[in-house]
Amino acid sequence: MEAWIIAIFFIGYFCITTEHQIRVDKTISALAMAVICWTILKVFNIDVMEVVNGVLVPANSSDNSTAIDLALQHHLAETAEILFFLIGAMTIVEVIDMHRGFEIIKRVIRTQSKVKLLWIIGVIAFFLSAIIDNLTTTIILITILRKLIPDQKERIWYASMIVIAANAGGAWSPIGDVTTTMLWVKNKVSAAKLVEYVLIPAIVCLAVPLFIASFLPVFKGNLATSDNNESVTYKSSMPVLIVGFIAIIFVPIFKSLTHLPPYMGMLFALATMWFLSEKMKPISELSEKEEDKFGIHRALSRIEFSSILFFLGILLAVASLQTIGTLFNFAQTLNQTIPSENVVVLLLGFASAVIDNVPLVAASMGMFQEGLDSGIWHFIAYSAGTGGSLLIIGSAAGVVAMGMEKISFFWYAKNILWMALLGFVLGYLTLVTFEALHVFG
Secondary structure: OHHHHHHHHHHHHHHOHHHHOOOOHHHHHHHHHHHHHHHHHHOOOOOEEEEEEEEEEOOOOOOOOHHHHHHHHHHHHHHHHHHHHHHHHHHHHHHHOOOOOHHHHHHHHHOOEHHHHHHHHHHHHHHHHHHOHHHHHHHHHHHHHHHOOHHHHHHHHHHHHHHHHHHHHOOOOOOHHHHHHHHHHHHOOHHHHHHHHHHHHHHHHHHHHHHHOOOOHHHOEEEOOOHHHHHOOOHHHHHHHHHHHHHHHHHHHHHHHHHHHHHHHHHHHHHHOOOOOOHHOOOOOOOOHHHOOOHHHHHHHHHOHHHHHHHHHHHHHHHHHHHHHHHHHHHHHHHHHHHHHHHHHHHHHHOOOOOHHHHHHHHHHHHHOOOOHHHHHHHHHHHHHHHHOOOOOOOOOHHHHHHOOOOOOOHHHHHOOHHHHHHHHHHHHHHHHHHHHHOOO
């Protein structure tokens, strides 16, 4: 029955990618796919597998039904951590937007040139994602883009480049992506060596698509912007913007100090922003109609909860494949078929464009037994982090952008894939060269 779970998974993904053709919202497909996969697993009592010393073994052969329940609870808990983190980040962004904090950034980005804006947004996304994370960076910058570019058809090009930039930026930082954090926490890489070896390949991964995009017709000319009342700011705009960014940046610091999961830090940041928003409500600057709509509940109502549910379905569906050992077997098959570890990790990067990179990295940590800062871990950090940019559904940043801007899977595959692929491969070759020549010693 494992084959049925795999089949349902691919059917679900097909429905997601063809949502506009079949006229079924991708969230419906994702949730149905997850429920059906776990239902098959439970009803037919399929063995729950786990990796022990690099070997796949049954988790609890004496009571597999209980093992399935525990596995579902475990994956739901991990997924919930990501979702609460996402809800917190999206709400903070909406609070900042409600106080018109992003209008200040809009004024700072004075350029009307589409190409200059492309590079400015790309560079900001690259370095900001290394400080906070690629998911939150994508949410923030797409929100800013909505202030700068009113045309959605034009904006999705910039949003897609933000996904590439945010994923590349997260790959060289131990706190920039879930996978690099996993490798860092599990003592596979040190922060210093990760930055030394992966930073320049990540820059190549971003610079190549940005350079190519600079010559595309859509980025020629100037922006068609118009001045309207939304350019007005409140007295609270600057304080809320500053505290909002500090609160988000504080999340990884909170994790380091308390050793609690990141979502706890994000919820604390949300509580701080909620308190500040209530105390700095610009009552005297609001009309009677605006005052009724101004509040944290208004910000919560503007969150894309359909995107959050879509994310829930995707992660739980992938978790079902991890539970029955499919992902680990896939990685092992690659390792046995292809003698070169570099090529195996490159293929894992391609796989991360379709399958969530978290279980792929988890499987790779069971496959390879190399020590701290071995080259293989740098390859994995780069491939898993940036490979997700190849498809819009390949990363958390991509999924969020897809939900916020309604980016079509096939549109992204047709217009962005080839640029992302060229940057990914050239960046990987740069990393291979660095490791082979021991550039940094």
